[in-house]
Amino acid sequence: MAYFLTMEGLFYECDMETLECELLWDLKGELALPEGMWPHYKGAHTAMGRVVVCNNSYDERDYLGKHAAGRLAEWDGEMWRTIEEKPFMEAAGRRNLGCAIFATGWDEASAILKVLLNGKWRTFRLPKGSQCYDHGWLTEWTRIREIETERFMMDCHGIFYELPAQVYGGDIFPIKPVCQHLRIIPDYCSWAGTLVLAGNQNTPNADNNPLGGQPMAGLWFGKSDDLWSFGKPQGWGGPWRRSAVTAGEPSDPFLMTGFEHKCLHISQVSDGPVEFTLEADVLGDGAFATAETITVGSGEQRTHVFPPGFSAHWVRLVADRDCQATAQFIYT
Structure with a gap:
């Protein structure tokens, strides 16, 4: 079986042999997003007998405390449980090296790294590289990816980090900032010995950007060491x-x-x-x-x-x- 999560919150189960799919949940209602707020599910991960999903809905109403539309939630096959009513973008992990689930989000105070270890969620806080990302549309789609063998790189709120995958003694190893940036990087990976960054760098955005003559999205090719030549971590x-x-x-x-x-x-x-x-x-x-x-x-x-x-x-x-x-x- 495989699970599919759409940006609008539709959660499907698919039989990979027959390719028959069944809609299990509409998470906008199941996770009780505020009335009139758009769902914006950005990440999901399966491990340790659960599915973890991330919704990063957030705008001025959240900032002013009028409602809380973001979600980090998990499903154990029977019921859904909300972990945080804050905007979260990504959930990722490995099935070895200690088996942790990492999830990234933010609130008004800082960026947030949640880690699931031994069935318990822990919270770590990180600096924001820029508040340009404090909106559900503007964090598309910050990711955690293995760009070198067994080494994660995490993009979170305008800062790239080294993220060790290991869990020793029931704890994670500390992370380290690599660089600051203002790019919109929907995804990234290693390919043929290179680091590839997807780009969504400029768009007219429904004519709200009159200087954006045409959308400019493409691929950046380099190597992982090039990230250290980006902006100084701040x-x-x-x-x-x-x-x-x-x-x-x-x-x-x-x-x-x-x-x-x-x-x-x-x-x-x-x-x-x-x-x-x-x-x-x-x-x-x-x-x-x-x-x-x-x-x-x-x-x-x-x-x-x-x-x-x-x-x-x-x-x-x-x-x-x-x-x-x-x-x-x-x-x-």
């Missing part, structure tokens, strides 16, 4: 953006490695000052240790500039009291 994001923060509860890990200059802007609103503990995972194995403490008064913003050479694979924050907080890292 971006911004963090675990919190006007978020309700619970005392003593660590934030999602945020990627730090591979960026040259780094600073953190942090603010909070509560009934008094809050001490934030910045914890760093230097080994990339989930072992966090205290690196800094930053005290922020209610209504204040503090900026912490990391010294040259300081880095870690992941960082996270812990507050010592409940508050509404924003924590954004700027990498240049």
Whole structure:
């Protein structure tokens, strides 16, 4: 059997011997997308006894908090379960080297990498290379692909990353940024010793772009090492953006490695000052240790500039009291 998922959310099961297909679900209704919102399913993957699907519907209404149209969801053969009501673009993985499922998405705070390990979803956060991608139409179709033998390359929100496929000790290896770009890359692969990037670089887009005389889509041929000559990895994001923060509860890990200059802007609103503990995972194995403490008064913003050479694979924050907080890292 094979499954087919259309962009509009129709989910089919197909017998590969007889080629008979059956419509199983209309996911727009099954996953309860908001009324009047267009479905925009972009990725799916099957492993570990489930099908994972990604819908990246997102526009100004999502940004303003009027509704939540994006979806990351899974089906176990009997029932659907929504993992995130946020826009997600891609789900991918391997059946060996540890068997993880990787899914990419975003929210207002940052880009997001969800990883399914041992039946449990974990959340990691990544910087955004550009906010030009903050719309369901504008993330077509960021992918995770194996472009060298057993090596994934991940395109997520304007940044290419090396993504190790291995799962050791129940954890993933840290990822590393390769370059920043503004291209629309619907897909990419290795072919005949080259790296091939599909392109959707310019379009009149229903006459909304008067300078786009004709659509320009084509193939770019090079090699994987050419990606390092694209833009220097830069971006911004963090675990919190006007978020309700619970005392003593660590934030999602945020990627730090591979960026040259780094600073953190942090603010909070509560009934008094809050001490934030910045914890760093230097080994990339989930072992966090205290690196800094930053005290922020209610209504204040503090900026912490990391010294040259300081880095870690992941960082996270812990507050010592409940508050509404924003924590954004700027990498240049």
